[in-house]
Amino acid sequence: MIGTPHNGRPLIEWGSAGVALEKETSGDAYVVAPFPGGVLVAVIDGLGHGADAAAAARDAARLLEAHAGDAVTDLVQRCHEGLRKTRGAVMSLASFNSRRSSMTWIGVGNVEGVLLFANPAAEPPRDALAGRAGVVGYQLPPLREAVRAVSPGDVLILATDGIRREFTAGLSAQDRPQDMAESIVARYAKESDDALVLVARYLGV
Ligand SMILES: [Mn+2]
Structure with a gap:
């Protein structure tokens, strides 16, 4: 899918795939929300x-x-307050900024984040984004965001723990996001949990 009309041009191209343990009722969810x-x-x-x-x-x-345009630390705090009466959730957020060509990331709990660089000479070829232990709605870690420069073609992958950790093996930033998401679920989804993958390619402006 091409997401996010951005002054008429999409800022990212994205795809997602998942499987639910209980039919039609996944405890995993994703958000793709444009803002100015x-x-x-x-x-x-x-x-x-x-x-x-x-x-x-x-x-x-x-x-x-x-509240998509808010700072990611504020978003996590807002969710923490809003989820107090629920079971709670873990989450990873990435906010792409077109003017700065940057991605600001934060994770609470074990939703994996990986940034694949489009530049084939990039060393290392990918950057793993580590979340801090905690549960939004129950107990937050100190909230600290990480900022990464992004170039057109770089690919961010977010995956819940229903996907086995080895999912990053053999991925290429050149593949279509929807194909990547479906392939990761087909190969690495566990049978014991809901599983969800979101793949977003930064297109730039
Ligand atoms: Mn899970």
Whole structure:
């Protein structure tokens, strides 16, 4: 999918894929939400699975969509307050900024983030984004964001823990995001948890 009309041009191209443990009711959710000057992407894993997990993830997704242009630390704090009556959730957020050609990232809990560089000479060829332990809605770690420069063609992948950690093996930043997402789920989804992958390629302006 091409997301985010941005002055008429999309800032990212993205795709997603997932499987739910309980039919039709995934506790995992994603957000792709444009705002003036950028786009917010996020993957959320509501604790456990089933309807209560889905409710927590959905509440978080709504809050992120409604405030997409806010600083990522403020977004996590807002979700923390909004999810207190739910089971809680873990999440990773990335906010792309077109003017600065940057991505600001934060993660609470184990939603994996990997940034694949389009430049084949990049060393290292990818950057893993480590979240801090915690549960949004229950217990937050100190909130610290990380900022990365991004170039057109760089690919961000966010994956819940229903995807085995080895999913980054053999990935190429050249592939279509939707194909990458489907291939990761097909090869690395566990049978024991909801699984969701979001792949976003930064196109630049
Ligand atoms: Mn999970």
